[in-house]
Amino acid sequence: MTVLTAHPSGPLRGTMRVPSDKSMSHRALMLGAVAQGVTRIASILEAGDVMSTASALRAFGVRVERRGGLFTVSQQGWRRPERALDLGNAGTGARLLMGLVAGQAAEARFVGDPSLSRRPMSRVLEPLMAMGLRAESRDGRLPVTIHASKIKSFTYDMPVASAQVKSALLLAGLGADGPVVIRETVPTRDHTETMLKAFGADLETDGHRIELRPGARLMGQTLSVPADPSSAAFPMVATLIMPGSELRLDEVMLNPRRTGLFGSLRRMGARITEANRRSSGGEEVADLTVTSSALKGVRIEASEVPDMIDEIPVLAVAAAFAEGVTRIEGLEELKVKESDRLAATAALLRAGGVSCRTGEDWLEIDGTGGKVPGGGTVETDHDHRIGMAAAVLGMGAKAPMEVQGADAIGTSFPSFAELMRGAGARLSS
Numbered sequence: 001m002t003v004l005t006a007h008p009s010g011p012l013r014g015t016m017r018v019p020s021d022k023s024m025s026h027r028a029l030m031l032g033a034v035a036q037g038v039t040r041i042a043s044i045l046e047a048g049d050v051m052s053t054a055s056a057l058r059a060f061g062v063r064v065e066r067r068g069g070l071f072t073v074s075q076q077g078w079r080r081p082e083r084a085l086d087l088g089n090a091g092t093g094a095r096l097l098m099g100l101v102a103g104q105a106a107e108a109r110f111v112g113d114p115s116l117s118r119r120p121m122s123r124v125l126e127p128l129m130a131m132g133l134r135a136e137s138r139d140g141r142l143p144v145t146i147h148a149s150k151i152k153s154f155t156y157d158m159p160v161a162s163a164q165v166k167s168a169l170l171l172a173g174l175g176a177d178g179p180v181v182i183r184e185t186v187p188t189r190d191h192t193e194t195m196l197k198a199f200g201a202d203l204e205t206d207g208h209r210i211e212l213r214p215g216a217r218l219m220g221q222t223l224s225v226p227a228d229p230s231s232a233a234f235p236m237v238a239t240l241i242m243p244g245s246e247l248r249l250d251e252v253m254l255n256p257r258r259t260g261l262f263g264s265l266r267r268m269g270a271r272i273t274e275a276n277r278r279s280s281g282g283e284e285v286a287d288l289t290v291t292s293s294a295l296k297g298v299r300i301e302a303s304e305v306p307d308m309i310d311e312i313p314v315l316a317v318a319a320a321f322a323e324g325v326t327r328i329e330g331l332e333e334l335k336v337k338e339s340d341r342l343a344a345t346a347a348l349l350r351a352g353g354v355s356c357r358t359g360e361d362w363l364e365i366d367g368t369g370g371k372v373p374g375g376g377t378v379e380t381d382h383d384h385r386i387g388m389a390a391a392v393l394g395m396g397a398k399a400p401m402e403v404q405g406a407d408a409i410g411t412s413f414p415s416f417a418e419l420m421r422g423a424g425a426r427l428s429s
């Protein structure tokens with residue numbers, strides 16, 4: 001098992017470009033795999049989760065090739081995979097691909113690692129089956145077998161704020177016999193909608209309503225994937241909590257459905273400035289300069305959570321260094337991520353000597369005003385974000401934190417230790 005020890009570190013300095021966005025990378029590969037012609041993807045995220053999606057697509061005969069720094073995707077019809085598709089740790093990969101496969105009237109068996117195998121797949125299978133998909137699962141979990149099916153027109157009111165569910169249904173809709181309409185109560189990341197339009201799909205968004213009309217021919221595109229705001233969150237919080245630090249984070253994607261953390265940190269007193277706003281891969285990006293800041297506790301409402309759903313563990317670390325109490329509501333969905341992130345976040349705070357309380361769907365953290373003891377051990381349990389959040393806590397604490405199972409970090413941010421060391425963090429493995 002890989003162990004990473006995060007030692008109390010000096011100020012962080014310099015400039016870094018964190019790896020590319022995971023959500024966009026999965027979607028670029030999948031749309032390339034059903035489009036006509038060649039899709040060229042510059043600066044795709046080369047990390048475990050995205051590579052799992054790439055190899056699953058290859059199993060259908062889709063050509064996914066790395067040529068220098070460019071990934072190219074092309075297809076001339078899908079064939080039946082010879083083996084089960086192993087999606088590893090990737091929830092996005094598994095759920096979106098189930099929708100895509102359904103829309104192609106293809107068949108496949110999906111498996112995954114121990115973490116993915118305990119996550120609910122029924123949230124996509126139930127609506128997909130209502131659209132006509134024939135599928136079997138182990139109690140709504142992996143392994144899942146999908147049979148070639150005819151997909152029907154469908155209207156769905158989202159029962160849960162999930163971009164993965166929404167995306168799976170839209171991707172299935174590419175092969176439906178009529179429109180697919182999805183109504184969200186809480187808006188979630190819209191990369192599938194943006195990218196489907198860019199590839200030529202007939203898709204319309206009106207407030208919280210999305211309508212996809214099948215039949216348009218998708219054409220291969222050339223795109224470049226900007227830096228992942230969910231990965232930028234870790235060096236950002238590390239910079240804020242370590243006195244004397246200043247770090248520039250280049251080309252960070254600023255889709256408003258992804259930047260809830262940045263707004264919350266600013267409300268806590270974080271100094272984060274933005275320069276050079278421009279467009280990349282169909283999204284707004286900017287270079288962010290982060291300066292260490294005295295943070296104060298804040299209250300986060302449930303309606304704010306979807307825009308920072310993957311950033312809660314590291315937000316909790318920022319709260320541990322703040323002055324006063326932070327309360328975060330609406331954390332139900334955290335329980336079905338790579339680990340039970342509500343329990344895992346509380347456990348990592350306690351391992352670092354920070355007191356906190358949890359309820360069914362909330363977390364309350366007693367800020368220490370910068371005096372986090374540290375000195376504990378955290379087991380990632382296959383959860384990259386828990387591993388990185390624990391490492392950030394250790395960098396700012398009085399005593400080191402040990403992260404067991406640190407190899408999990410490779411699913412989204414393989415260069416985490418190297419980039420953080422380059423900025424001045426003391427990490428040993």
Ligand SMILES: O=C(O)C1=C[C@@H](OP(=O)(O)O)[C@@H](O)[C@H](O)C1
Pocket residue numbers: 022023024092161162163164165167189309310333
């Ligand atoms: O669509 C996506 O790319 C994602 C959606 C979110 O999951 P949910 O749809 O389960 O909220 C998020 O947690 C995940 O990391 C990526």
Ligand SMILES: C=C(OP(=O)(O)O)C(=O)O
Pocket residue numbers: 022049089090091092093310337338385412
């Ligand atoms: C929840 C996450 O990813 P996924 O659902 O794709 O495994 C994440 O990256 O934090």
